Amino acid sequence: MTISTLLCFFCLFSVAAGDSFSLKEATIGDIQLAFSRNEITSRRLTELYLSQIESLNPLLRCVLEVNPDALEQAEEADRRRLAADLRGDLDGVPVLLKDSIETADKMNTTLGSYALLGARAERAAHVVERLRMAGAVILGKASLSEWYSLRSPEMPPGWCARSGQGLNPYVESGDPCGSSSGSAIAVAANMVAVSLGTETDSSIICPADHNSVVGFKPTVGLTSRAGVVPISARQDSVGPICRTVADATLVLESIIGLDPRDNEATKEASTFIPEGGYKQFLKEDGLEGKRLGIVRNPFSASFNGSTATRTFEDHLRTLRNRGATVVDNLEISNIDIIMDPMRSGEMPLLLAEFRRSINRYLKELADSPVRSLAEVITFNLNHPDMEKMDMYNQDGLIAAEMTSALDDDELTKAEKIMEQLSRDGFEKLMKENELDAMVTLGANAATVMAIGGYPAITVPGGYDEKGMPFGICFGGLKGAEPKLIEIAYSFEQATMMQRPPFSTFSSKMDNHCHE
Numbered sequence: 001m002t003i004s005t006l007l008c009f010f011c012l013f014s015v016a017a018g019d020s021f022s023l024k025e026a027t028i029g030d031i032q033l034a035f036s037r038n039e040i041t042s043r044r045l046t047e048l049y050l051s052q053i054e055s056l057n058p059l060l061r062c063v064l065e066v067n068p069d070a071l072e073q074a075e076e077a078d079r080r081r082l083a084a085d086l087r088g089d090l091d092g093v094p095v096l097l098k099d100s101i102e103t104a105d106k107m108n109t110t111l112g113s114y115a116l117l118g119a120r121a122e123r124a125a126h127v128v129e130r131l132r133m134a135g136a137v138i139l140g141k142a143s144l145s146e147w148y149s150l151r152s153p154e155m156p157p158g159w160c161a162r163s164g165q166g167l168n169p170y171v172e173s174g175d176p177c178g179s180s181s182g183s184a185i186a187v188a189a190n191m192v193a194v195s196l197g198t199e200t201d202s203s204i205i206c207p208a209d210h211n212s213v214v215g216f217k218p219t220v221g222l223t224s225r226a227g228v229v230p231i232s233a234r235q236d237s238v239g240p241i242c243r244t245v246a247d248a249t250l251v252l253e254s255i256i257g258l259d260p261r262d263n264e265a266t267k268e269a270s271t272f273i274p275e276g277g278y279k280q281f282l283k284e285d286g287l288e289g290k291r292l293g294i295v296r297n298p299f300s301a302s303f304n305g306s307t308a309t310r311t312f313e314d315h316l317r318t319l320r321n322r323g324a325t326v327v328d329n330l331e332i333s334n335i336d337i338i339m340d341p342m343r344s345g346e347m348p349l350l351l352a353e354f355r356r357s358i359n360r361y362l363k364e365l366a367d368s369p370v371r372s373l374a375e376v377i378t379f380n381l382n383h384p385d386m387e388k389m390d391m392y393n394q395d396g397l398i399a400a401e402m403t404s405a406l407d408d409d410e411l412t413k414a415e416k417i418m419e420q421l422s423r424d425g426f427e428k429l430m431k432e433n434e435l436d437a438m439v440t441l442g443a444n445a446a447t448v449m450a451i452g453g454y455p456a457i458t459v460p461g462g463y464d465e466k467g468m469p470f471g472i473c474f475g476g477l478k479g480a481e482p483k484l485i486e487i488a489y490s491f492e493q494a495t496m497m498q499r500p501p502f503s504t505f506s507s508k509m510d511n512h513c514h515e
């Protein structure tokens with residue numbers, strides 16, 4: 001990246017519309033206020049985001065496709081506003097979707113792979129139907145680690161054949177993390193205010209953490225997985241990636257709910273939905289009276305020697321000052337096993353679940369160039385140029401295909417081990433210490449939450465000496481979303497660590513822009 005590219009990059013961040021509305025760092029609240037004051041229309045806002053994408057995406061590579069119907073959807077929202085027929089907080093707000101979420105429109109859903117280009121589903125994902133009902137403008141599809149990073153262990157996070165390497169907008173050489181990399185990068189770089197990601201293990205929490213945005217992975221089943229490319233019914237969850245806890249909460253509220261297409265899981269989780277929804281938990285004093293468990297080992301180890309560890313101590317003081325009881329230096333039983341997905345059996349189990357679920361998914365599509373994992377592998381072998389097979393192999397997909405040797409009993413046994421590790425580990429920690437949430441530095445604890453289907457939210461925590469962002473992760477038992485929102489919102493309001501990328505260059509940028 002050359003300096004002149006950088007400078008242009010900065011100019012684009014200062015795109016302004018009208019007198020007072022600024023695209024930079026705009027939240028859903030700012031957008032709705034600007035709508036209501038007639039400072040901007042949804043159409044104009046959508047145009048601005050599309051032009052941000054056009055300018056920044058060649059560098060950041062976080063958007064795979066833009067929706068040819070986005071402007072029309074925005075105009076419809078503007079007409080509803082004129083007719084005083086608004087549908088709520090998201091009406092007229094552009095939303096970017098990870099490229100694993102079906103839209104059943106002109107856009108493709110490919111997991112970043114050419115093998116799925118041209119595949120078509122009969123229906124959009126339930127979460128997309130919910131967004132449309134709420135009046136959201138579907139802006140486009142975000143890039144990701146190809147095949148949820150399952151394609152190859154060689155492949156770096158944020159890379160896919162269709163889009164290339166997604167970049168962390170804070171540190172050029174920084175890890176954007178995956179697999180919902182594009183969703184997080186685009187929000188951080190103000191190419192959209194709201195995106196959706198999906199997580200099986202770390203895929204919302206880690207990219208949000210690494211790109212200084214808020215990622216909210218709900219309890220498995222709170223959001224329907226119908227119409228989302230599957231890995232594991234036990235672990236897959238769809239959730240928002242936004243710049244603030246309030247925005248993530250508004251989006252979560254719009255996409256949750258019972259869905260006959262994902263009946264069992266959504267029925268069970270729908271019992272967790274509080275009367276009156278989630279917005280009521282956005283309370284500035286939300287930390288008051290909460291019991292928070294701090295687990296350092298092994299999650300903090302990768303930050304050893306970094307300024308992040310000092311910032312973390314400051315944050316713990318803030319939690320106490322805001323009325324929380326902090327129980328420090330707790331340990332999770334069998335944590336070494338949990339954190340090693342080969343040893344715990346998580347990885348072989350996920351690969352086996354992926355093979356079964358992806359084969360079913362591909363068969364059920366209305367139209368698809370490939371109908372099984374085996375055909376995906378063959379496609380890649382037959383299209384080495386498209387899929388850049390000279391750069392990265394497909395050993396992950398091949399390993400998944402080889403799990404056909406595992407029988408049902410072996411899978412059931414592996415599932416039981418995951419359940420037991422959760423029961424004796426995270427559940428025991430939470431219950432014995434009567435905790436409202438576990439608090440950890442960075443995104444490393446996501447695996448603990450993943451194997452048990454627990455909810456987690458990450459909030460920007462600061463930047464290390466190189467400018468690389470890190471988050472603070474709050475995890476809770478199933479259905480703990482109300483508490484997590486209270487805690488995360490109160491923490492965010494007390495710390496306000498989120499800032500746009502490259503702010504240190506802003507004076508240079510301004511000079512350049514005024515030339």
Ligand SMILES: *[C@@H]1O[C@H](CO)[C@@H](O)[C@H](O)[C@H]1NC(C)=O
Pocket residue numbers: 065066067068106107108117118
């Ligand atoms: C979807 O993929 C097809 C190629 O199969 C392409 O022609 C089309 O433009 C893509 N859709 C969008 C919205 O980019």
Ligand SMILES: *[C@@H]1O[C@H](CO)[C@@H](O)[C@H](O)[C@H]1NC(C)=O
Pocket residue numbers: 300301304305
């Ligand atoms: C951090 O590093 C110091 C010195 O190298 C070491 O003594 C300490 O045990 C390390 N802490 C962790 C959590 O790894």
